[in-house]
Amino acid sequence: MDELGPLSARTYPGTAWVQGYLGGGPKIVPARRAKYEADYGRRGKGYIFGAFRPATGAAFTADYPGRTAANWLAFLEQVEAWLPAEVERVYAVLDNLKSHKTTDVLLFGLAHPRWEFVFQPTYAPYLNLIEPWWKVLRALALKGRRFETWEDVCQAIQAATAYWNRHRHPFVWGHRRRHRPRRRPGIALVPKAA
Numbered sequence: 001m002d003e004l005g006p007l008s009a010r011t012y013p014g015t016a017w018v019q020g021y022l023g024g025g026p027k028i029v030p031a032r033r034a035k036y037e038a039d040y041g042r043r044g045k046g047y048i049f050g051a052f053r054p055a056t057g058a059a060f061t062a063d064y065p066g067r068t069a070a071n072w073l074a075f076l077e078q079v080e081a082w083l084p085a086e087v088e089r090v091y092a093v094l095d096n097l098k099s100h101k102t103t104d105v106l107l108f109g110l111a112h113p114r115w116e117f118v119f120q121p122t123y124a125p126y127l128n129l130i131e132p133w134w135k136v137l138r139a140l141a142l143k144g145r146r147f148e149t150w151e152d153v154c155q156a157i158q159a160a161t162a163y164w165n166r167h168r169h170p171f172v173w174g175h176r177r178r179h180r181p182r183r184r185p186g187i188a189l190v191p192k193a194a
Helices: 069-082 103-111 130-141 150-166
Strands: 002-008 018-022 025-029 045-053 058-064 090-094 115-119
Touching: 002 130, 002 150, 045 069, 045 130, 045 150, 058 069, 058 130, 058 150, 069 103, 103 115, 130 150
Parallel strands: 090 115
Antiparallel strands: 002 045, 018 025, 045 058
16 A cells, blocks of 8 residues: 555646658657646645555555545545455555644554554665556556646546456566467577578
8 A cells, every 4th residue: 555646637748749840851759758738837746645456456545635644544544445345364565654744544454453554665666566557557547648636636636546456467576477388498590501
């Protein structure tokens, strides 16, 4: 569990083909970087909190106006309701944010004995499997879009989370999904007989 943020209603750059001029005449040229109108305004901001079940690939997100201990506790209650009752043990991998270690959060852990909070070491976000999922969520919800209000950002995040849950797959640490079988090792190094 972690938070994606802070996010704001603004333009998020994407990758796209733009029309450019090459050699005096108009031609379609691939852009090195997507070009978009400069956006200097911030039109509302907030935080997206998320929970992720790597074994099933299921994800849950909720938006909050701030990153406070009260909002974090409300999110934990929502996650508790979201998790199936047959799950016996919940390991919540958290970073060392102050709001994750407040007395109310520790009392939540005592009130819900199936929960165990595991705090990742400093400078080691790769140990939390939700981090690569945040990258996927940003690509699904934000990349290449312009948002006028914070509510538009929240709707995009909820739509992307729903899309992910419809097409989810288990996350396996250190493995990429491959669409074709791997080659046998050393197949290119076999010398031909003369």
